[in-house]
Amino acid sequence: MKKIAYTWTIILVAVQLSFAGGPWTKTKGKYYIKLSQWWTIFDQHYTDTGLIDPNVTTGVFNTSIFLEYGITNRLTGVVNAPFLSRNYMNNIRSGTTGELIIPGAAVNGLGDIDLILKYGLSTSSVPVSVSIGFGIPTGITAGGSQENLQTGDGEFNQFIQFDAGTGFQISPKVPAYISAYTGLNNRTNGFSDEFRYGLEFGVGLLNQKLWLNTKLTSVESFKNGDTAETATSTSIFANNTEFLSIGLEANYYVTERLGVSIGTATAIRGEIIAAAPSYSIGVFYDFK
């Protein structure tokens, strides 16, 4: 029997990752590593009609290690590992008597790990790169007392992404960059494939100690996967998620290499996705 597991947890992880990063590859032997905490708590979501409905309060927390390493000057390896992922739903109680109607639940464990190879196709003033990524289903697909919580989607996906961008000066002391990407995500186990695209604009301030960026990220579903109507399993979870999200992030270099980051993102349009902002904080080491 076909079994699909996909909840808002994974949707939100998708929003969180929105693998952009631009077309720039790391120089051989250089690396960037980041320990981050990402979370969201939401009590409403976008329905399949794009309108917002309430839901039981749900929280998702991911503690992740993100690593970019320059294998060669043109080839960069990327690992994103949410090594501690927590997903919970609140208790539902009677507003009249306080009686517990549906007990809450939580699941903790490893999330799905992304492995990516990014290759620089062009190193001109407008560099272009191609990335091939694999979503390893290392997460838990059925946790909690009702088995409706996940830290992973249980499917092995493969995606290809093209990035292009350029750096420029807003003023002599204010560098900036803009980048765009587009890609395809091939998903298995009955999940719909996805078309992804995004834009990112960043600016360096305070003598490049502070980098501010904003991202526009979109996932459009091909809606070619299973739904509750077509799947034979009784444990199918949501599919055909779409969203357009906007994010803001600040990265501050405390030293030449060590820095902290803080960010937020939210879907401004969506289907079957949480309608609430997510937040992230992190500490990074940038061995340039």
Add this chain to the structure above:
Amino acid sequence: MKNLTTIIGFFAIIFFFQSCIKDDFIDDLTDAELRITTSIDTLAFEGEFQLEARFLNTIGQQENVPIEWESSNQEIITVDASGKLFGVSVGNAIITASTVYEDEIVRDSIFIAVAGNVNVQSVQSIFGVIETTTFYTLEGDFQFIETPTGVTLKIDDNYEASSSLPGLYVYLSNNRNSISGAHEISEVTTFSGSHEYDIDGVGFNDYNYIVYFCKPFNVKVGDAELNF
């Protein structure tokens, strides 16, 4: 190292304190109700019939309470303390069940005729409309029919439900906002067109609402009132 410890500590605070399971409260207040659950159209002359009633509190949960039975005309029908009827003479009477709950009288009545030699109970059936209470598609007409073993929920051709939500289930409930104490009929596997559910062991008057509920996300999607 000290800074790193601080940052990790901050992560831990977020993780352990913000990620606790808390409580969501639903508005499940409803009117207390006493309902006569058995029915009879015609009571035989000198015939007997046992009426039954159930009390539902302000969240639609059944509670055992003392029930008083009363006949509007004891020269036509008498009723004893347990709700047992006796057809005294030909005519009509109204039988009322009542109880006192939180200082208020709660009652239900039925109209019964006395005639002939046999008790007559017609098959009960009602029509209604399923409506969405969300932005997910859910609509359709239905017929709720009493059967010898329970009830049948017969859903019409114009029924349509979104297949985007996983784990959609249909229930019979006495609270339109809660599935606490509800009877789970089935997982929804038909998302358009006519279909029906045979539900054994459930009385025609046992529940007030049909409720559609998405189990994995704990979201109510729609309902229908069983207007008796």
